[in-house]
Structures are given as structure tokens and as C-alpha cells.
Amino acid sequence: MSTFPYLLAMIVVPAVGAAVVAALPKGRDELAKQLSLGVSLLVLVLAVLATVAFDAGGERFQLTTSVAWIPDFGVDFALGVDGIALVMLLLIGVLVPVVVLASWRDEPPGRRSMQAFFAWLLLLESLMVGVFAATDVFLFYVFFEAMLVPMYFIIGSFGGPRRQYAAVKFFLYSLVGGLVMLAAVIGLYVVSASELGEGTFAFDALRQIEIDPGVQKLLFLGFFIAFAIKAPLVPFHTWLPDSGAEAPIGGSVLLVGVLDKVGTFGFLRYCLPLFPDASRDLAPYVLVLAVAGVLYAALLAMGQSDMKRLVSYTSIAHFGFIALGIFAFTTEAGTGAVLYMVNHGIATGLLFLVVGMLIARGGSRQVGDYGGVARQAPLLAGVFLVAGLASLALPGTNSFVSEFLVLIGSFPTRPVFTVLATVGIVLAALYVLLLYQRTMHGPPRGVLLEGGIHGGDPYDDVPPARGGASAATATVTAPAPPAVPRLRVRDLSRRETAVAAPMVALVIALGVYPQPLIELIEPAVAATMSEFELDPDGDGVVPADTEGTD
Template identity: 50%
Template sequence: MTDFPWLTLAIALPAVGAALVALLPRERIESAKRATLGATVATLLVVAAMAAQFTPAGAERLQFTEVYPWIPRFGVNYAVGVDGIALVLILMAAVLVPLVVLAAWRENDDAPDGGKGYFALILVLEAMMIGVFAATDVFLFYVFFEAMLIPVYFMIGRYGRGDGRRAAAVKFLLFSLLGGLLMLVSVIGVYVYGGTFLWSDLVGSDSALAGIDPATARWLFLGFFVAFAIKAPMWPVHTWLPSAAGSSRPGTAVLLVGVLDKVGTYGMLRYCLEMFPGAATWFIWPVVVLSLVSIVYGAVLAIAQSDMMRLIAYTSVSHFGFITLGVFVMTTQGQSGAALYMVNHGFATGALFLVVGFLVARQGSTAIADYRGVQSRAPVLAGVFLVSGLAGLALPGLSPFVSEFLVFVGTYAFHPVPAIIASVGVVLAALYILWMYQRTMTGPLPEKLSRLRDLSRRETLAVAPLIALLVVFGVYPQPLLDVVNPAVEATMRSVGATDPEPEIGGAETAAEGDHE
């Protein structure tokens, strides 16, 4: 059934669900919630059925492809398809969204509409997220890339937390629109110089962009890269994220940091590298330096935070530094680690945001100082908090460790110095995670927390799958790697990059030659 329009169905299901939820009367909020959960579970089943038919080492790199003329006059097509990297990111999104719906079941009961609009926006956002990872037409990708801003803006500005939520939403929108404007200029440039928007015609040694002037290619590369760096986010265009995450509901923060930000790093890997391989090679060291700054800077600022939501946001700035580092060191291990990191970071950070959300639902505060001794009153909540935090610092046995290890191996093969500097981020991660856990979960329980309750059945159901995935893929990551690695190898061939020869092997070969 590979000819079946799986991707279109996966995009359409949440979109139709959003329309149905929006049309329900305001007083039928419980029906709206059930409809939202049903649409997200149906989408997950469709994506899982599609993934079961995916052939990682198939003859065609892009599978489940669909190409239909959309605006023929301008060469724009509705073109979708997935390789291994896009597939695992769509799967990650399809897993996270129903869990967010469960976790946010009572999150917006205080909203004027009881949260009905919030759940409709979640469904709209899910359709956009699947679309942006599946798009194989550059203009279609741009449309999804920009359209995602609309539901997120309202999820923060209308349904967020605190008096600063509207300012945070506007800041998010302005940063994203600036990046989108730069990307639009490059998208137009791609069509002018390449004559097509189809991604498959724009990559490879015989691509439509193969003969482009190197200086022009660098400018087009920058238009895409800056937009993706803002979305990721990288230092120094990261400042919107702590404000947005700090003012969001935890469910919004999960989708914002767990999925949306991956569009930036995915775009770097898919569009920056493959459409402009020469320019990407020219910019390797500047991007590596920016990645290292992001790793260390994000970790240092995370340590200084007194708000749990902002702390997790800054940890993500550091983690995305690892991902962009893995992408641009141009080694198979680095790019496999980066692709895997996108998925594992979504699960780990998603679990951490959800647990913080459960705490906020009980006490109404995200301040670290307002919690202490939680483990004595809510041991299950504290245990989930600890496992999620340990995953965030890449503890061996949990899935982010595999990703981070591959990034380090790939970076060291590229050059030892960046790998050594990046290791500082690992040390700092242990500090900010364990210190946050110590301050909130250990020690004597204050009187104001004496009635704190442990996780409910619904909350446990929302977070348990993420913990299970962190453990399963930490012990046995091979299923993910089997899907991701062929796509990474295809990217390396498209860019014309090869892994460096091991120095030890090279030394031994030289020694044998001298002996002869």
C-alpha cells in the first residue's frame, strides 16, 4: 500500500479534527477534548501504519511520495515524501501530540472558552508539523514553515501564563517572521537560479543549482540558515525561546521545544547542506563556533535560572548546539547522532516539561524556590522528574546518551578541539539538572506542600510512554539507527562529504609502508 496517500491522510486527519472541534458549541468542552484526543490517536495510527511499510534501504530515498500541481504557472507543487530522518521526526510529533492532549486535559479550564480553542489549535499545529517534515517542494515547505506560527502565537498569547504572555507571543512572532522573510528571499532565488521548487531536482551533483555562482550560493544558504537558526534556536538569535517557553502552558512548551524547534535543525540538514553543499562547506567553522557557544552559553544560563520553565528552555539552547554541531561536522556519526538527538531530545524535554506542568497545576508556580521535599509526598512524580532530568543530561542507559555519544565521536573525527570544548556542556548539564532536582525534590517538606498529591492515572498515562521510550531506545537504539543511517549516508553522498580516515589506522599503514 505504498501508493496510498498516507502523508496526505496524516495531514488531513488533524486538520479536519480541528475544524470539527472549532464548530462544537462552547458548552461541549468535554466532547471537544475527546474529539481532539481521538483525532490525534487516529493520526498516530496512520503514521505508525505508514512507518511499518517504510523500507530504510529501499531503492528510492523518498518514499510515500505524492506530487500534484498546485500553482502550475509558478512551478509550485503539492509534493510530499519522507526519508528515514523525516519519518522519525513525524513519528515523534505523532507520539507527542496525544500525550500533550492528555496532560493538558485540565490545563485550560480557566480560559474563557474552557480551552476548546486551545485543543483546536493543537490539531492545526499537528497538521502543520507533519506537513513541514513531509514537504518535498521548497515553496510548500516555506508555506508550512510560516503557517505554524499562527497556532503557536495564539497558544502562547491567548492561552499562555502570566501577564507577559502577549509580549512573549509577539516576540516569538517577530523573530520568526524575520527569519521567514529571509528564507522567502532565498526561496525565490532558488527558483530563479534553479528553475524549480522540487527538492529532488535541486540536490545532487547534477542538480539544477549545480552551476550556480559560489558567492550567490552562499547568500542563498544564509537566507535559509538564519531562518533555521532562529527556529532552532541558536545563539545569538535564541532570546525569544526563554520568554516563549516561560509564558507558555507546559503542553505548548512541549510542542514548541520538542517538535517545532526541530524544524530548524531538520532544515539545516535537508535544505542548507544538500541544496548548497559548497556554501555549507565554506561555512563549516563559523557554524561550529556558533554551536559551541550555544552549548556552553545555554548551559551556563540554565544554571542561573530560578524558574523551571525558563531553565528547561535554556537547556534546549545548549542541546540544539549539539545537534547543529553534529550536522555541520560532515561526518556520518555526527549527522546520525544529530538526527537521533532531534528525536530523543523531543521525548526527554517533553517529559520534563510535562512533569513541571503537573507541579504547576498543583501549586500554581514555576519558581524553583516554591518547591522542596516533593519526593516525600509525591514519589512517582519525583521519580519521573529524575528520569527525565537524567535523560536531559544524557545518562548512559537513556536514549539521549546514544545521540550525544555519536555527535562527540563524529565531532572528534572532524577535529578534536570542538569535541573537547563541547564536553564542557556535559559537565554543566549534570550541574543544572541535579541542582534543580535537589532544590525541588529533596529535603524537608514545607507545610504549604503538605497536601501535594502524586500523579493521577491520566497524568501517569501521559508521561509513561515517554519514559518507556527513553529507556527502550537507550538500551536498544538500533531500530531508530536502521531507519536514520541510510538517509544520513544519502545526505553525505549528496553533499560530497566523506568520513575522515582514522588517524591510528593511517599511522599503522604508513609504518607498514616504511618497513617494506
């Protein structure tokens, strides 16, 4: 077993990188970008090396590091990963360099320099690694809350017109959930002190404690509310469409690709193992929220005119599928849920990136301001199509395998909820294909007619669209025959191709051969689901210790 502290290095390296980038002299944005890309690639290398060192058939938690932090209260700086956490670290390692490269040319006028943006981005990467690697509950809580700070500034300083409102709403929702969880963390410490003689926050010790079922429910709800807000599940979801729409594209990718996964990760890591009785009793209510999210968010997505809000609502629907897989209490569905977390981060991250590229050209987020883009930007349209098909889980794309595992694993224990959730697949096809058809095909509309697509670099002598507003009511002064759009849409640049290519490759590769990730995930999920088993009468789940009883 490797003794190199991979996890600690993955936390320290981007944190130090953030400090270095922030300390650079003002105006050194180009150097800040280069340093940020180098640091994020180093973290990716560390994640890959950690995966190589991880033994899928060995102990559940590996690559461990533990240092006494606050010994009087039993708090350790304890790190370790199982297969579930490890694949999330790989996702972080992949997405952050992509986000850095995607943000390379963005220079928001009148706002803070991109130097600050990249410093916050690296700090966020450090904290995201910490939240998935922590094996001390108090340390997990610290990372859970600390993540809010860099994302708050990324949204509030570099986002859209309503960025301050979105940033404050994101912060307040998450802070309230974190405070509720803090009360549950303290309660868990008190329970451990009464059961063990001294309080502890160590995950391995806490999961051995027999907690009274009534107390379990209270503690479960404390953790669940925080995780349901973070995921988010309906009705705790209202902050995500605002934050996803107003955040810069890089922030949106990490928000829905990684940060929101902390909620569903928390269900698996903490709610189920620490509070199995409460999880079993309250699962039907959680599943109602999950399926409601799948259907409700899909319907709302179909009615959105803002492309970024539309993609944000699709994420809420996907999180409902993930929650269904977790609370079905089967290894197959749980494995599908974790794989879904990874695949959603890749597919929706790619979709957000392509939407961002389109917005950078047109200066508008409105679906109605685009049309006919595929004629002159076929590569952009092709990547858009791949991202859309992955989001609706077309066979051959990465999301299909995870969605299939969730459905086939959930049906034996939760048939009604599974059938209802399946309706969301049909709705997903509608909102994704309608978005693609309206923007990539048909006649040019809106900003295309008003003066051409702009953004990034100037093209020829085409003036920029005026505020990205629709030109549906604009007066056409050209003589008959009607003027054709003065438009030459720039296709993907080399940098944008370098951003999209690895994401497209992962969509296809994991759609064709997901087995390496499944082999990492399944043992950890099986260990989590060992508290539960199928009821032979088909009425749900029963405690595992009743096996063989009359």
C-alpha cells in the same frame, strides 16, 4: 510499495479534526477533548503504518504524493519522506496525544475555552506534519510560516502572565527569519530557471543544479538565518526562554519537542544538499555558534530560578549539540544528530510535563518555592528523576546514544569543537541535578510552608498558596514548637500516570535498543553526507568529487 497516501492523510485528518472541534457548540469542552484525543491517536496510527510501509533500504524518498498546485511557477503539492523526516513524524504522532491528555483537566479561568486550545493544537499538528513531509521548497516555506499562527494563539491565549509579550516576540522573530528565507527561495527559483530553462521548486531537481559558490553563500545564509532562529542557535535564541516559560505546558512541549527541530531539520534537508560548497566554507562559523550555545545556555540554565525558563535554556544547549553533529559532515555524527532530535523531544518533553505537574500543584514556577516533594509524592519525584537523567544523557537513557554518536562522529573532523562541547555535559549534570535536589529533597520551602501545594483538584482543607509567592518572609503565628508544613502532596493521578508512562518507557527503550531508529535514519544521512568526505590530512572536509585525485 504502498500506494495509500499516508502523508496526505496525516495532514488532512488533524486539519479536519481542528475544524470540527472549533465548530462544536460553546461549552462542549469535554467532547472537544475526546475528539482531539481520538484524532491525535489516529495520526499516531497513520505514522506507525507509514513506518511499516517504508523500506529503509529502498529509494530515499518514499510514500510520495504530488499534485500540481501552481503550475505556472513550477509549484507542486509534493509530499515524501526519507528516514530523517519519518522519525520526526513518529515524534509528532507520539507527543500530540500525550499533550492532549496532559491538558485534559486544565480549565484556565477568565480565558478562552479549552475547545479553542484543542482546535489550535490539532491545526498545529497538521502543519507540523506538512513541514517535515514537503518535498517542494515553496510548499515547505508555506508550512514553515503557517505553523506560526496556531502556536501564536496557543501562547497568547493560554499562556502565563506575560503571554502576549512572549507570543508577539515568538511571532516576530520567526516571521523575520521566514521573510529572509523567502528571499532565498525566490533566488533559488531564479537560479533554477537560468540553469534548467524553467524555474522549479522540486527538491530533487534543485539538488542537481551546479550553483556558483558566491551565489551559494548568499542563498545558504538566507535559509540558515531562518533555521538558526527556529532552532534556535545563539545569538538568535532570545525568544525561546520567554516563549517556553509563558506557553502552557502542552505548548512548551511541542515548541521545544517538535517546532524547534524544524530548524535543525532544515540544515540537513536544505542547507547541506542544496549548498554544499557554502556549507563547507561556512561550517566553522556555524560550529562556533553551536559550541557557544552549548556552553552559554548551560551556564544561564544554572542561574535560572524559573523552572520553565531553566528547561528552555537546556534545550538551547542541546540544539548546539545537534548543530555540531550536522556540521561535522560525517554519517555517524549526522545520524547521532537526527537521533538526538527525536530523543530530545522525548526527554525534554517529559521534563516539561513533570515541571508542569509540579507547577499545577504549587501555583509557582520558582525553584525556591519547592522542596521535600519526594517524601510525599515519590512517583512524581521518580518520573522527575528519569526525565532529568535523560536530559543529562545518562547511560541507559535515550539521549546517551545520540550524544555519544555526535561526539564520536564529530571528533575526527572537528576535534577542538567536540572537546569544548563535551564541557557542556558536565554543566548539564549540574543544572539538572541541582534542580532535582532543590525541588524534590531538603526541607519544604515557599508555597509548601505557606499553605500547601494546590492546583487541579482541592485537597482536604488546605488553602491555596497566595499567588505562588515565596513564604520566606511570612510571619509564623503558630506557638512553639514551630509549625510543620500543613501539607499532603498529591502524587501522580491515573491520568498523569498515563501521560508519563509511555514517555518513560520510550526513554528507557530507546536507551537500551535504539537500533530501529538508527536503521531508518542512517541511509538518509549517508545520502546527505555523500557530498562530503574526511580530509586524509585531517584538515576538515573536501568535496567528494576529489576522491582519487592527485
